[in-house]
Structure formats: structure tokens, C-alpha cells
Amino acid sequence: MVRGTYVLARVAVLVRVPGRWLWWLGVVAAGVGVFVPGLTGRRIGVLGGAALFVVAAAVAFLARRRRYTALAEAAERAPRSVFLQDRRVTARAWVRARRWWLLGAFAAALASGVAAPGTAGMLLAGAGAGLWAKAVRLGRWERAHDTLLWVRPEHAGRGPAARSVPGYEATGPVAGDAGPGGSARRRVAAAG
Known part of the structure; x- marks a missing residue:
């Protein structure tokens, strides 16, 4: 493990953010596409799209599954000197780096x-x-495992389980501003 000061981003956030963007862009594109009378017709387009939806969901879910598990099991404890990146900062950086790809896929x-x-x-x-x-x-x-998984953003350019990722780092379950799975942490109002 590298010592010193560096930044860590949540693994789950780096998976959740592209999922949200692809979902909404896909829903809008499919919604618009249904109103366009295509060459194959709406019925064939929708049935073909439904089959592709199932296949794409299964492939995205199962891709690199073993790699994620191996990296998670081998995660080392993060040193106190690291900076934990907020989920909004992680999401903004991911979108900024891929905005043209997202626009091209949508178009x-x-x-x-x-x-x-x-x-x-x-x-x-x-x-x-x-x-x-x-x-x-x-x-x-x-x-x-009562643990949150983190990765250095510069290693996760091609994804949080890419070959360029040497390993994950782990913190306790209350570190950072995102809960398990990368969702926003629920704030509990203080009594009194």
C-alpha cells in the first residue's frame, strides 16, 4: 500500500453513477423512439428492445464479478492520511470525463x-x-463485512475493477458521505 496523502473514491459510487446516467438516457431515448415509426415497426422495435434490455442488464451485472469480489476480499485498511472524496465530486468527475461519450451514445x-x-x-x-x-x-x-470499499480515482479511469486497479482500500462503515452501495447517506434528525 502506498503511504502519504492521496484521494480515494467510493467503488460503489463509481458503479452507481454510470448506471443512473445510462438508465435515464436510455429511458428518454426509448420513449422518443417509440413515437418514431421506424423501418421495422414499433412492435418489433419494442420486442427487440426488451430482449436487448434483459441481455444488457445481465451482462452489466455479471461483468468482472470475480474481479470485484477478489479486490474486495483483498482490500487493505486505508491510512488516516487519505482524503475521502464526496460522492457528488466523484459523480461530477465521472460525468465530466465521459460527457462526450454519453452524448454520443444518446444521439x-x-x-x-x-x-x-x-x-x-x-x-x-x-x-x-x-x-x-x-x-x-x-x-x-x-x-x-461492515466495511466501505474505496479506490484511487486515477487507477479507476476504465472502471473500478479494471486491470489498472491494483487493489481496494477499506474504511469503517461510517466514513464518507455515501452509505453502502453508493447511495446518499440518510441523515437522522437529532432529538431535542
């Missing part, structure tokens, strides 16, 4: 409605749903 999903209405939008939404389910699975692991 392609809209344009594909000419051929098969709603199909590509449902594909995007399925990938988003699979990533959201993966974040939920990570949250269950974190609750079961």
Missing part, C-alpha cells in the same frame, strides 16, 4: 429509432439497470 440511440424504434434506448437502459444492481450487490457485501 446514436435516438438515431437508431429510424430503423428499430426504442431498441437502442432500451439497450442503454438495460446496461444502466445492470450497473445499478451491481451497486446494490456491492452494498450488500459492504453491509455484511
